[in-house]
Amino acid sequence: MRSPRETPPRVGVFGLLGSGNLGNDGSLEAVLGYLREAHPASPVDALCGGPATVTARYRIPATRLHWYHGEYRTASRAGAMAGKGLGKLVDVFRTAAWVRKHEVVIVPGMGVLEATLPLRPWGFPYSLFLLCAAGRLFRTRVALVGVGAAPIADRPTRALVRWSARLAAYRSYRDAESRDAMREMGVDTARDEVYPDLAFALPSPPRGTPDGTVCVGVMDFHGGNDDRARADEIHRRYLEGTTRFVRALAEDGRRVRLLTGDECDTTVVAAILEAVDSPLVTAAEVASLADLMAETAAADAVVAIRYHNLICALKAGTPTLAVSYAAKSDALMAGMGLGAYCHPAREVDADRLLEQFRELEKHAPELRRTLAGRNEETVRQLDHQFTALTTALFQATAPRETP
Structure with missing residues (x-):
């Protein structure tokens, strides 16, 4: 364990954040709330889909997830296809360089281990694999926190998701079905826990006056x-x-x-x-x-x-x-x-x-x-999730030697 005089661990957050999906951003907001309360001295930055939005809304430095700006546009021309292909290679080094600067990286919620909506293996599954592989290489503790998973039929996507989960230092899921899906895909989930979705940790809104809406x-x-x-x-x-x-x-x-x-x-x-x-x-x-x-x-x-x-x-x-x-x-x-x-x-x-x-x-x-x-029970369970996260990531983080 680090002594109080040592530099606080540097924390990264990773995912399709700031890209227009409110659920993804809500999971990020919940994790940032936990970090600011439990680990206020730790500097936090992001590798994400919408860095400008994340920086403006959550006041943390952010870097674009992909080198190629047209990553999520359909590539029909030779130039666009070449750009995507080159981007996959460049992202290997960009992701590794970013991961190496951190002691802890958190993937906050999101369905990062599922393909319940249209998904290509060389899209986000590839990015997640690069993250987890770099984490293992540089001894950065990568945590998949409260994530969703589901059985995946497509073999390349399933392989990338399975290896990403295996390489992560910590995993928890937002429902038992997600944990079962990862077990069926060959991941040892014996020490993985299930907690409510991270968004349940956000403040409850005041009750309005029902008007039939x-x-x-x-x-x-x-x-x-x-x-x-x-x-x-x-x-x-x-x-x-x-x-x-x-x-x-x-x-x-x-x-x-x-x-x-x-x-x-x-x-x-x-x-x-x-x-x-x-x-x-x-x-x-x-x-x-x-x-x-x-x-x-x-x-x-x-x-x-x-x-x-x-x-x-x-x-x-x-x-x-x-x-x-x-x-x-x-x-x-x-x-x-x-x-x-x-x-x-x-x-x-x-x-x-x-x-x-x-x-x-x-x-x-x-x-x-x-x-x-x-709802009262979900709050208690998420308190336990954040306590477990501190124990697994921050108390276990120590100065590393560069491999």
């Missing part, structure tokens, strides 16, 4: 990694079913607030607003999970598809119905006592969704009591 969280949903052949059909069915549901609420005189969780979701919001064309249906402008929580806290009920939209509503104590696109949503709802209120995202049936919604509202008072108790 229903929040409907939407997503630019095209299925997962294994659904590429029918992605357009899945998207059309999801959009049509969600639009019919919103229209039915408006025809009943209910105010509807459309919520997003990523910048790409705005196209779905625009399509629903145009199709329903009602003054009762409006779109919320949200820039953080705190904004999302405030919206859901003021609602009578929430129907949402994005995982962190669900977390915000559950954290706010609002009766919630999940339009579920992955096992992680089902597990989250079951863990919070609302397992009966899930609807398949790939087969949205507006009539059935309305039936489930009315059942949800009928049991709203008891569901609010259930959520209040479960």
Whole structure:
């Protein structure tokens, strides 16, 4: 253990942070809150997708994750393909140089060990592997904290994810299904723990005055990694079913607030607003999970598809119905006592969704009591997560010799 006079360990945070996904940024915010309270002397910086946003919002230095600026644009021309290929090589050295400057690197939450949405192996899985391999090489303790995982069919992606997990110094998961998935992929999870999602550590919003509003969280949903052949059909069915549901609420005189969780979701919001064309249906402008929580806290009920939209509503104590696109949503709802209120995202049936919604509202008072108790428990569990993180990373960190 370091003596009080030694230099505090340098901490890095890593991931697709500041890139427009509010859930990812919420996980970062929770980890930064922990670091500033428990380890205020440790300098923190980021290697991330949106460095300008991270620096402006969270006041920490940040470096771009990829050397090639067009990393997440489809490369159809020879020049773009060459740029991506060169970028993969350059990123080996950039990532290694960044990791070497730290004693601890934290990957805060996020579904970094899953492919429930379209994902290529040479994208983020490759970046995560470079991080964990560099951590092992330079004896930097890389921690995958409260991450999500799921079975992966694609062999290259599965191999990169499996080796990333094996090379990490610390792992914890946001649900038992994630730990089971990694065990099935050949990772020894005997010492890995399960805790609630990191976003549950964020401050709870004040309860608003319910006025009959229903929040409907939407997503630019095209299925997962294994659904590429029918992605357009899945998207059309999801959009049509969600639009019919919103229209039915408006025809009943209910105010509807459309919520997003990523910048790409705005196209779905625009399509629903145009199709329903009602003054009762409006779109919320949200820039953080705190904004999302405030919206859901003021609602009578929430129907949402994005995982962190669900977390915000559950954290706010609002009766919630999940339009579920992955096992992680089902597990989250079951863990919070609302397992009966899930609807398949790939087969949205507006009539059935309305039936489930009315059942949800009928049991709203008891569901609010259930959520209040479960939220108290999540706070206790996350306190234990951060204590375990301090023990595993900071008390075990010692001056290193360069290999």
